[in-house]
Each structure stands twice: as structure tokens, then as C-alpha cells.
Amino acid sequence: MSEQHSTLGRTVMVVPTYNEAGNIAWIIDRVRAAQPHVDVLVVDDGSPDGTGAIADGIAATDPQVHVLHRTTKDGLGAAYLAGFAWALDRGYDVIGEMDADGSHQPEQLQRLLTGLLDADLVIGSRWVPGGSVVNWPLERELLSRGGNLYVRLLLGISVRDATAGFRLFRRSTLEKIRLDEVRSAGYVFQTDLVTRTLRAGLTVREVPIEFVERVRGESKMSGQVALESLKRITWWGLRERWEQMKGRRRIAAGRQLQTTR
Known part of the structure; x- marks a missing residue:
């Protein structure tokens, strides 16, 4: 970490895992080489392939690597919330998210650290100028681009890659957006x-990254998972719009009552 980035404070990357035995040592080594001052927290959901044990072995020799073992596999969001709670409890100033499969390149973490200097949440984005994807079939790219466009239109936000999972949060951001009220467990998390951060009046910045499709192991994302996420976003977005409409009606009714007095 540069002297400039040292002003951000202690940083930890939260890496959720399930059956990533072929990737976990590789990705930890890359994070530690790219950013020696950044810690790593592996949140393993009881992987039957021994991912947690491999991470334990690395943590035993590297004090900047930590492992949180969970006994149930109940969604990406739940794993991240557990990791965030662990990091907040231990006083970290910056808490990040990244995948274990190499799709988020640790060598580009520098871009996110720089972006966080004047932001509350920074996202490594595939869909801003300079961002890209590698080894994705056209249908998956169209699904992601279309899904993010849908999110922008439905929720009224300007973030172009709201579904991205390569991120850095300031501690103050996570404390302000009321993590105890988050109920989304899957990819809609x-x-x-992102929406909670924007609604709290905080600054979200996107920086371009090159997203690389995994070369080892099986992807946890499928068309069915993506469709389920869009369904949840639709319900959530429509509910939010309904609440906003009711709020505007209450305000209008109040003004009308005042004019009739």
C-alpha cells in the first residue's frame, strides 16, 4: 500500500468460499503479493472439498490471513455479513469483497484503493469505460448488461455495475447502512x-476492472440464479416505489389539508 493509501487505515478483503480448494491458496498468494499491507479473511461455508483446512494452514503461517468457519451454506450475502461483522469487531477501517476464483484480479485492487480516497464505497466495474470481461459468452454478457440496466431503471440509480462483487467499503459506510436490517442472502445482496449506500447520501464510485472468467472449479452463477436475483430485485424495487408513492401522497394530502384550513 502506498503512503497515500495508508491514510485509509487497516484493510481486509473478505473472500467467501465454498469448494474452492483449487483456488484459495492461489488467490491468497496473489492478494498478499499485490498488496502486502492488506489482510485477508476467508469465510468458508463448510466446504466438503477441504477449502477451509487449506485456508487454516495458510493462516497458521501468515498472521495477516484469517479464517471464519460457518457450518451452513445459506447464501453469498449471509457469508459477507458474517465477514463484515468479524472485521468491524476487530477494528478494520476498510472492508472489501472479492471472489476466490480469480475473476477479481488482486493486481487491480490498487485501483479500488485509489477510488476510495474520495468515496464511501468503490466498485470494480465491468460496465464503465475501460472496464471489460474476458472469456464470457455473449449471452452472459448480455444478461449482465441487461440486468444492470434493469436495476438502474427500476431503482432509479446511476451505478452501471450494481451487481459487481469486487468492492471496498469504508467502515463508516457499513456502520451507517444498518447491516442488521439486511435480509438479502443471494446475489441480490x-x-x-449499493442502494442502501446511495439512499444514505453517501458517495459510490466505480472504477474500471478487467473481469476474468474462472479457469478452475465450477461457477456458482447460473442463468437460474441470475433470474431469481432479478425477480427479487423486481419485488424489492416495486415495493420501494410503492412506499415512495405513498409518501408523496401523504405529503400532498398534508398540504391540501393546510390550504383548506
């Missing part, structure tokens, strides 16, 4: 936290 990412959109939920």
Missing part, C-alpha cells in the same frame, strides 16, 4: 448494499 450486492445491489441491496
Whole structure:
């Protein structure tokens, strides 16, 4: 970490895992080489392939690597919330998210650290100028681009990659957006936290990254998972719009009552 980035304070990257035995040592090594001052927290959901044990072995020799073992696999969001709670409890100033499969390149973490200097949440984005994806079929790119456009239109936000999972939060951001009220467990979790940050009046910045499709292991994302996430976003967005409409009606009714007195 540069002297400039040292002003951000202690940083930890939260890495959720489930059956990532072939990737976990590789990705931890890359994080530690790219940013020696950044810690790593592996949140393992009881991987039957021994991912947690591999992470434990690394943590035993590197004091900047930590492992949180969970006994249930109940969603990406739940794993991140557990990791965030662990990090907040231990006084970290910056708390990040990244995948274990190499799709988020630790060598580009520098871009996010720089972006956080004047932001409350920074997102490594595929869909801003300079961002890109590698080894994605056209249908998956169209699904992601279309899904993010849908999110922008439905929720009224300007973030172009609200579903992205390569992020850095300031501690103060996570404390302000009321994590105890978050109920989204799956991939919609990412959109939920972006929207909460914006609704809290905080600054979200996107920086371009190159997203690389995993080369080892099986992806946890499928068309069915993506569709389920969009369904949840639709319900959530429509509910929010309904609440906003009711709020405007109450205000209008109040003004009308005042004019009739």
C-alpha cells in the first residue's frame, strides 16, 4: 500500500468460499503479493472439498490471513455479513469483497484503493469505460448488461455495475447502512448494499476492472440464479416505489389539508 493509501487505515478483503480448494491458496498468494499491507479473511461455508483446512494452514503461517468457519451454506450475502461483522469487531477501517476464483484480479485492487480516497464505497466495474470481461459468452454478457440496466431503471440509480462483487467499503459506510436490517442472502445482496449506500447520501464510485472468467472449479452463477436475483430485485424495487408513492401522497394530502384550513 502506498503512503497515500495508508491514510485509509487497516484493510481486509473478505473472500467467501465454498469448494474452492483449487483456488484459495492461489488467490491468497496473489492478494498478499499485490498488496502486502492488506489482510485477508476467508469465510468458508463448510466446504466438503477441504477449502477451509487449506485456508487454516495458510493462516497458521501468515498472521495477516484469517479464517471464519460457518457450518451452513445459506447464501453469498449471509457469508459477507458474517465477514463484515468479524472485521468491524476487530477494528478494520476498510472492508472489501472479492471472489476466490480469480475473476477479481488482486493486481487491480490498487485501483479500488485509489477510488476510495474520495468515496464511501468503490466498485470494480465491468460496465464503465475501460472496464471489460474476458472469456464470457455473449449471452452472459448480455444478461449482465441487461440486468444492470434493469436495476438502474427500476431503482432509479446511476451505478452501471450494481451487481459487481469486487468492492471496498469504508467502515463508516457499513456502520451507517444498518447491516442488521439486511435480509438479502443471494446475489441480490450486492445491489441491496449499493442502494442502501446511495439512499444514505453517501458517495459510490466505480472504477474500471478487467473481469476474468474462472479457469478452475465450477461457477456458482447460473442463468437460474441470475433470474431469481432479478425477480427479487423486481419485488424489492416495486415495493420501494410503492412506499415512495405513498409518501408523496401523504405529503400532498398534508398540504391540501393546510390550504383548506
